[in-house]
Amino acid sequence: MSDNSKKDGSSDWSNKDGHFRRQESSFRTSIEPNGKHAPEIGRYHLVVALACPWAHRALIVRQLKGMDKVPDLLPVHVVDSLLGPEGWSFVPYEGELKGLGVPGTGIKIPGHEDKKRIRELYMAADPKYEQRCTVPIIWDNKLGTIVNNESSEVIRNLNYAFDEFLPEEHKGVTYYPEELRNEIDAMNEWVYPTINNGVYKCGFATLQDAYESNVGPLFESLDRVEKQLSDGRKFLFGGKLTEADIRLFTTIVRFDCVYFTHFKCNYRTIRDGYPHINRWLLGLYWNDPAFKDTTDFDSIKAHYFQSHPNINPHRIVPQGPVPHILPLNK
Template sequence: MGMLQNGVWTNDTPVAPTDASGNFQRAESGFRDWLTRDGAPGPDGQTGVPAAADRYHLYVSLACPWAHRTLVVRALKGLEAMLPVTVVGPVMGAQGWSFAGAFGGTGDPVNGVDHLHQLYAMAGPDMTGKVTVPVLWDMQERRIVNNESSEIIRMLNTAFDDVGARPGDFYPAELRDEIDAVNERVYATVNNGVYRAGFATTQGAYDEAVHALFASLDWLEDRLTGEWLVGERLTEADIRLFTTLVRFDPVYHGHFKCNIRRLVDYPRLRALAERIAALPGVADTIDLDQIKTHYYRSHKDINPTGIVPAGPAVPF
């Protein structure tokens, strides 16, 4: 996977770092400023920058579930014209995420770089850390505002409401405590849980992760007695789960050994995924070819042949 060390790219790091017990360790996001309507500080006092059309740019991978969250909220809020997108290709090579068309990228019309790590080095010349998507880029100040997906979707939820976004609040005040509680469990055992199972390097680490994952999927299936996870409306809890569900049968079930059950064995969760995929603009954010190509060709430690399987057929 590689990383930046003092602003210089190095590929001498494992694809998925683990601790001494074989547990996958996810790196913290390094840029945490906050986009607000008027540039006021973020909810925890983060440095604020004002929302505006034609100022910001979103860098994503169509394969990445974390970046996919931002594309879903962007579509649901109608931000396509105000927040253009650049896409990296699905295969991570020696230079990490690439904008090259030969690797499925769109090129970088904003900064003209070939690889995402060059963008990070522009924003932080002495940075040491992982190079990840999504990236919310400020074209005016030529810097990264934020690269944490859970925070970017909250910014997009409200920041542009005064400059033409569609109405819709996916983090309503009256449901926040319940949304936060669902998010906490889903992140630890489902969103990140599939990675903890797939990148585990000991049997004990894998067993712990995979059983926690399916315990939470069972819990979510039982919880989903209506259309949505929290209250009677679509919230970020549904969106954050959705991008993992989309990838479950095509990737996580086989590639990450999350094979106790499939999504199709959870009728309520499958219906939730289909319901979200049918919302305006959401289907356009799903690219199963790039999703499968990324996982099966980028993770040589797990799939050394790089062969991408033909199936399964899924309703997205």
């Protein structure tokens, strides 16, 4: 178990120095022709929480690549929005936590319908697993194991993993194109630590210093993104949608609703403080169903505000902002 992990789901994830440190993901293989996990219909499953920005990346790429249109290619299983004492759950929590959360779809993976928690899937994959049991996961139901639980790798793999089964227009489409790889990698280098994970480092800090050392860099990075988008471009690298947009979107779409208040990322909101980021956000959300259909504000808010009692002890879910996201031509 990593030093910032607690099995009770209480989100007291910080180290003694007050800093939150995210654990390294453990399952790091991919779906490859002729590999251990060969592409096949009816074999793989995607397990997600709708609230989770990392899982959200995978849901977006799955839909962008048209996998949602091919029956049994990569069905999605959604957990309850509440992250409770035993981790993510396929069934609503009982007892003290009863009635909270937004129910998921449960689990319908053949042979695993009896499983109540994500933890049981991790245990089936590796009985010695001792880390936190995170989403997203790609589950291989032929080998009974997890292919990968690291979203940055899952989304790269989905670019090509199932191309042979996809409609013509989706074959060969990649969100990590050869010619932009250096720029995408360079951007991920600062966006991940200061924005994607940066909001968590602010929110889960348990000492004033730890919070302060992360909130400044978060807003410096948002300023940098704002500048990058200030020439009116549609996507981060111009006219082409890439994984950099997808990775940033899942954090930004949660920002005004959750991170601004719950994680104390409150120098300014996106809608009022970052006109270019807001324009980019609304463009993705309203113009492409892969972004809108996969964003569930009720689950997002229910999860964050109800799952971290040490941040929000009464678990009250705020009603705003109104609206959760602005209309396209405000």
